[in-house]
Amino acid sequence: MTSEAQVQDDPAPLVACTVSRDVQNFDLLIEDMETELGEAWGDLSFADARQFFRQPESGALKFVAIALDHDDGDHLAMVADLIEAAKAQGVKVILVADEVSPMALHQLLQLGAEDFIPYPLPEGALRDAIARLDTPRKAAAADFVDMSAAPAPRAPLPAAQPGAHGIVLPVQSVSGGAGATTIAVNLAWELAGIERKDPQPRVLLMDLDLQFGSVSTYLDLPRREAVYELLSSTDTMDDDAFRGALMNFNDRLSVLTAPPDILPLDFIEPEEVARLLDRARAHFDYVVIDMPTTLVNWTETVLNAADFYFAPFELDLRSAQNILRLRNALRAEELPFEKLRFLLNRAPKGMDLAAKGRTKRMAETLEIAIDVQFPDGGRPVRDACDQGLPLAIEAAKNPLRKEIQKLAASIHARQSDRLEAAE
Numbered sequence: 285m286t287s288e289a290q291v292q293d294d295p296a297p298l299v300a301c302t303v304s305r306d307v308q309n310f311d312l313l314i315e316d317m318e319t320e321l322g323e324a325w326g327d328l329s330f331a332d333a334r335q336f337f338r339q340p341e342s343g344a345l346k347f348v349a350i351a352l353d354h355d356d357g358d359h360l361a362m363v364a365d366l367i368e369a370a371k372a373q374g375v376k377v378i379l380v381a382d383e384v385s386p387m388a389l390h391q392l393l394q395l396g397a398e399d400f401i402p403y404p405l406p407e408g409a410l411r412d413a414i415a416r417l418d419t420p421r422k423a424a425a426a427d428f429v430d431m432s433a434a435p436a437p438r439a440p441l442p443a444a445q446p447g448a449h450g451i452v453l454p455v456q457s458v459s460g461g462a463g464a465t466t467i468a469v470n471l472a473w474e475l476a477g478i479e480r481k482d483p484q485p486r487v488l489l490m491d492l493d494l495q496f497g498s499v500s501t502y503l504d505l506p507r508r509e510a511v512y513e514l515l516s517s518t519d520t521m522d523d524d525a526f527r528g529a530l531m532n533f534n535d536r537l538s539v540l541t542a543p544p545d546i547l548p549l550d551f552i553e554p555e556e557v558a559r560l561l562d563r564a565r566a567h568f569d570y571v572v573i574d575m576p577t578t579l580v581n582w583t584e585t586v587l588n589a590a591d592f593y594f595a596p597f598e599l600d601l602r603s604a605q606n607i608l609r610l611r612n613a614l615r616a617e618e619l620p621f622e623k624l625r626f627l628l629n630r631a632p633k634g635m636d637l638a639a640k641g642r643t644k645r646m647a648e649t650l651e652i653a654i655d656v657q658f659p660d661g662g663r664p665v666r667d668a669c670d671q672g673l674p675l676a677i678e679a680a681k682n683p684l685r686k687e688i689q690k691l692a693a694s695i696h697a698r699q700s701d702r703l704e705a706a707e
């Protein structure tokens with residue numbers, strides 16, 4: 285580390301600075317700065333930083349890491365000024381936050397801080413944040429589907445029941461690849477066989493990830509033109525058109541796959557999604573929806589119709605940051621954030637106490653409850669997805685399957701209680 289005096293006297297070789305009330309409160313940051321930058325960084329107090337950014341030489345820095353903890357609540361206005369001063373000099377800002385409220389973080393990010401990392405710093409987080417300062421975001425990878433698969437049987441449409449309102453269970457990954465499709469597919473399949481004896485609940489699985497939806501891959505169903513036709517004409521949709529677009533998986537589960545070609549996510553409007561949901565809820569007891577990871581103009585429609593909105597995430601920085609963004613976006617629009625049920629996927633095993641601690645801290649920092657944890661089911665999960673089969677068929681004893689089965693059982697028990705109470 286380079287001392288404050290050197291920052292003032294010889295700023296040229298410095299790449300970055302930390303700015304904090306007392307950098308000794310952030311010893312892991314000191315270690316990581318040394319690992320990433322060797323001697324080429326300095327540390328500044330808030331007051332010194334204010335002076336420093338008045339000097340044009342400060343523009344030679346690549347970034348500042350402004351570190352805050354819960355005792356800095358009174359300094360937020362000053363920190364906001366510092367971020368603006370740094371931006372004015374063209375210096376990028378990474379926030380390092382130890383128990384700072386999401387609201388405060390949101391405001392500071394809005395002022396132009398490029399990124400934030402929670403403190404204690406996760407392994408490699410500073411390195412990743414520094415790398416992200418230069419790298420444009422990557423686009424999601426496409427999935428490659430065998431479009432030539434033989435057509436699967438059409439689904440018989442269960443009779444609509446007057447006044448029936450199936451429950452809507454969307455699943456949306458907080459960050460791409462966190463497991464939404466695996467969870468949606470297997471949750472739908474478990475619900476469709478949840479009763480010991482027939483009749484089973486009527487379950488529809490809808491893939492609304494219109495671009496890269498992979499429900500069809502995970503259940504080995506073809507993507508059909510009829511889905512495109514249905515989505516392009518919901519205003520004239522009747523039961524026949526709706527039925528015509530559904531597929532049947534193993535005589536038990538009805539599926540609306542994504543259409544064959546990639547469509548813009550705003551191909552469907554909120555009122556069209558509302559019409560689809562109405563029809564689905566009239567015919568089915570459970571409507572499980574695989575949602576795109578992106579927020580779209582009809583996310584609100586689905587969220588409002590949902591009983592719970594499952595949000596799988598992973599124990600990494602990417603998920604933490606996205607949860608924060610998601611919460612801020614929903615709150616700003618006054619949408620029901622409390623419907624979100626955060627599902628930690630690939631959760632650490634019981635023995636991994638350090639990771640358990642990280643999980644607890646993540647929940648506390650983000651002020652969320654982590655309702656369900658799903659274990660890493662390993663290679664068999666990917667294999668089942670590639671085989672186009674639910675885990676219950678392909679790997680019935682897999683630990684991930686067991687947890688999804690428990691979740692399905694608890695949803696169904698709750699729903700059965702509700703129906704009984706209503707009778």
Ligand SMILES: Nc1ncnc2c1ncn2[C@@H]1O[C@H](COP(=O)(O)OP(=O)(O)OP(=O)(O)O)[C@@H](O)[C@H]1O
Nearest residue numbers: 457460461462463464465466659660661662665666
């Ligand atoms: N708990 C788990 N254990 C093992 N493998 C898993 C687990 N959850 C998901 N996977 C695997 O991770 C990969 C990505 O999962 P999935 O496609 O469900 O994620 P997604 O959130 O829907 O991704 P996308 O953002 O592409 O829609 C798949 O190969 C899946 O088999």
Ligand SMILES: [Mg+2]
Nearest residue numbers: 464465493498
């Ligand atoms: Mg998916």
